[in-house]
Amino acid sequence: MTTHTPGLRESATFDRDVIHEIQRAAETGIYDIRGWGAKRRLPHFDDLLFLGASMSRYPLEGYRERCDTDIVLGDRHAKHPLHLDIPITIAGMSFGALSGRAKEALGRGAGEVGTSTTTGDGGMTPEERGQSKHLVYQYLPSRYGMNPDDLRKADAIEIVLGQGAKPGGGGMLLGQKITDRVAGMRTLPVGVDQRSACRHPDWTGPDDLAIKIIELREITGWEKPIYVKVGATRTYYDVKLAVKAGADVVVVDGMQGGTAATQDVFIEHVGIPTLAAIPQAVQALQEMGVHRTPGGVQLIVSGGIRSGADVAKAMALGADAVAIGTAALIALGDNHPRFQKQYEALGSSAGFYDDFQAGLDPAGITTQDPELQKNFDPVEGGRRLANYLRVLTMEAQTLARACGKSHLRNLEPQDLVALTIEASAMARVPLAGTTWIPGQL
Numbered sequence: 076m077t078t079h080t081p082g083l084r085e086s087a088t089f090d091r092d093v094i095h096e097i098q099r100a101a102e103t104g105i106y107d108i109r110g111w112g113a114k115r116r117l118p119h120f121d122d123l124l125f126l127g128a129s130m131s132r133y134p135l136e137g138y139r140e141r142c143d144t145d146i147v148l149g150d151r152h153a154k155h156p157l158h159l160d161i162p163i164t165i166a167g168m169s170f171g172a173l174s175g176r177a178k179e180a181l182g183r184g185a186g187e188v189g190t191s192t193t194t195g196d197g198g199m200t201p202e203e204r205g206q207s208k209h210l211v212y213q214y215l216p217s218r219y220g221m222n223p224d225d226l227r228k229a230d231a232i233e234i235v236l237g238q239g240a241k242p243g244g245g246g247m248l249l250g251q252k253i254t255d256r257v258a259g260m261r262t263l264p265v266g267v268d269q270r271s272a273c274r275h276p277d278w279t280g281p282d283d284l285a286i287k288i289i290e291l292r293e294i295t296g297w298e299k300p301i302y303v304k305v306g307a308t309r310t311y312y313d314v315k316l317a318v319k320a321g322a323d324v325v326v327v328d329g330m331q332g333g334t335a336a337t338q339d340v341f342i343e344h345v346g347i348p349t350l351a352a353i354p355q356a357v358q359a360l361q362e363m364g365v366h367r368t369p370g371g372v373q374l375i376v377s378g379g380i381r382s383g384a385d386v387a388k389a390m391a392l393g394a395d396a397v398a399i400g401t402a403a404l405i406a407l408g409d410n411h412p413r414f415q416k417q418y419e420a421l422g423s424s425a426g427f428y429d430d431f432q433a434g435l436d437p438a439g440i441t442t443q444d445p446e447l448q449k450n451f452d453p454v455e456g457g458r459r460l461a462n463y464l465r466v467l468t469m470e471a472q473t474l475a476r477a478c479g480k481s482h483l484r485n486l487e488p489q490d491l492v493a494l495t496i497e498a499s500a501m502a503r504v505p506l507a508g509t510t511w512i513p514g515q516l
């Protein structure tokens with residue numbers, strides 16, 4: 076139990092954060108909006124460990140034996156599937172939430188290591204298209220910035236049904252970030268708070284997803300892979316419905332997934348952890364005979380991926396690739412200590428800054444302010460992101476080789492054990508040192 080000074084006892088139920096929030100709500104009468112993902116502790120990849128090879132399995136030599144990392148996405152129906160060099164992609168983050176320079180840097184960094192980046196709510200910018208080797212174009216409920224010409228310029232299309240940070244909810248972009256350019260792309264008034272729709276305007280159910288997929292394929296000549304992105308909730312059923320509707324790739328975003336802006340109550344209380352969602356998605360794909368088969372449906376997982384260990388663990392659980400959002404922003408320079416004074420002036424600190432909605436980001440990443448944007452160099456940002464993606468890849472390869480795998484996709488649940496009963500039950504791998512998986516015979 077934490078105490079400030081001996082004798083003062085902090086309530087576990089009404090701790091200082093709870094008290095602060097009650098007082099803030101009482102003073103302002105408005106709910107708390109912020110960016111980033113869930114901050115509460117959840118069962119996560121840290122609760123899993125790899126069983127390296129020893130006698131019963133044969134490890135591969137780090138510097139002499141290959142461990143490949145390439146991935147093909149969308150070979151089920153698309154004439155031109157995506158061929159990526161690494162299975163770590165950049166998640167959709169909107170221009171509006173991010174500055175044009177930040178979007179450019181994401182394209183530069185991803186392109187340098189042969190992976191894809193993704194547009195977001197609000198449309199495609201020329202900077203991003205220009206710098207991205209492989210660009211996935213999001214088709215969202217809001218339709219902000221939706222343009223058939225941009226659909227044709229993309230390398231793949233991602234139909235967004237939901238996000239892990241706010242399944243069942245739409246995005247928010249507060250007025251202070253709606254500049255002339257952002258407003259023009261979204262056909263909105265300048266400076267007025269915007270709420271994105273939470274569901275597609277022309278759908279009443281999953282059958283409409285099948286119609287939409289055909290429509291998008293016809294607009295783009297059946298060339299581009301079509302992804303379907305869902306926030307992790309009833310993942311088993313959602314994945315089955317997406318596959319039945321004709322998706323080439325399913326993206327499952329767990330509740331740790333980042334956001335540019337939404338209500339804190341949403342971020343912390345809706346959805347299921349990434350760890351719990353992956354086995355459900357894999358089970359659905361396996362039952363439909365499309366998991367890790369040629370011409371099958373690939374699974375991209377996101378929500379709290381930080382390290383090569385997370386990448387390798389997600390893949391061992393059955394993901395074909397992962398997507399990163401928050402970690403990519405941090406790699407660009409978000410929350411960097413060099414802006415500590417400016418963060419303090421905003422009532423925050425490096426490592427804690429999550430007010431992406433405010434448009435005051437001193438790092439120049441989650442802002443539309445022309446002056447603040449000068450603090451961010453897209454070439455340097457792209458270089459940093461490429462470095463980070465290389466490290467993630469090398470870390471994942473190190474772990475895969477130790478498990479005797481010559482390709483990252485050969486990692487399997489049998490390579491993993493869990494440290495806690497919760498993680499064991501959710502990830503469906505045995506508790507370390509036992510053969511026990513709670514809930515399974």
Ligand SMILES: Cc1cc2nc3c(=O)[nH]c(=O)nc-3n(C[C@H](O)[C@H](O)[C@H](O)COP(=O)(O)O)c2cc1C
Pocket residue numbers: 110111112166167168169172173194195196213235237238239304328331332333334335377378379380398399400401402431441
């Ligand atoms: C600043 C920011 C903006 C985002 N904008 C979008 C968006 O426009 N569309 C979308 O589908 N997801 C959006 N997301 C969610 C990401 O695509 C992704 O699902 C999430 O960031 C993955 O979790 P991670 O941040 O822990 O890596 C955004 C996330 C962040 C951090």
